[in-house]
Amino acid sequence: MILGFSSGPGEALLLAEVESTNDEVRRLAAAGQTGPLWVRAEVQTRGRGRRGRTWLGAPGNVYTTGLFTLSCPPQEAANLSFVAALAVAEAISAWVPSDLVRLKWPNDVLLDGRKACGILLESWHGQGGELHLAVGIGINVLTHPDGLDQPVTCIRDHALPNRPFCTAEALFDGVRSQFHHFAGIWQADGFAPIASAWLARATGLGDPIEVRLPHSRLHGRFAGLGLTGALQLADEAGRITEVTAGDVFFGG
Incomplete structure (x- = not known):
């Protein structure tokens, strides 16, 4: 590669x-x-x-x-x-x-x-x-x-x-x-x-976070990384959303 x-x-x-x-x-x-x-x-x-x-x-x-x-x-x-x-x-x-x-x-x-x-x-x-x-x-x-x-x-x-x-x-x-x-x-x-x-070494793994996007904000728990490095955000039902760009804030 x-x-x-x-x-x-x-x-x-x-x-x-x-x-x-x-x-x-x-x-x-x-x-x-x-x-x-x-x-x-x-x-x-x-x-x-x-x-x-x-x-x-x-x-x-x-x-x-x-x-x-x-x-x-x-x-x-x-x-x-x-x-x-x-x-x-x-x-x-x-x-x-x-x-x-x-x-x-x-x-x-x-x-x-x-x-x-x-x-x-x-x-x-x-x-x-x-x-x-x-x-x-x-x-x-x-x-x-x-x-x-x-x-x-x-x-x-x-x-x-x-x-x-x-x-x-x-x-x-x-x-x-x-x-x-x-x-x-x-x-x-x-x-x-x-x-x-x-x-x-990740900080906040499993904790509530807020991901700020240009026009919206997402809330959930930091669940891990996707296959390409995307942040995996889990909602209350355990559904995973993968985020490829955004600013992360803890305690979301």
């Missing part, structure tokens, strides 16, 4: 400052790069999250995007959002208490219930029809933004005592290594083991 998937975590390119690491890998793909390739920036001036939201890019945090060329449909490529979330969760757990690290559908990594990482996947077809995928990852290491519509935090606020502090470079290396590990499982065995590992 990943064309030319390497035996290691892929080449890495460090840049001092970019507008967006996702935009940078698009330019590299247009110039002939196929990946696996990771672009990391020390500063990102116009990063973005889901639905066009801004992702601030202060120094000391991780701003990176992996470029991959795939031989699967875009809906299957979306599985790599869960691969990325697992990779970040495992990498972060080297520096904070592991039981504080949880995953929130569809693509957030939480520390003690607060957002510490966002993930943005973007796919497009190249001139030859090949599918390119950008896996954008932003992790709050030293700082986090204020005034958002959800609680946020950074790794520094939860660091384990008596060990060297996490740096952006060290965390980036850990994420690359873990992404390669979980992507290899996905490529060999499909989405099922990825879904199982993701659900083991």
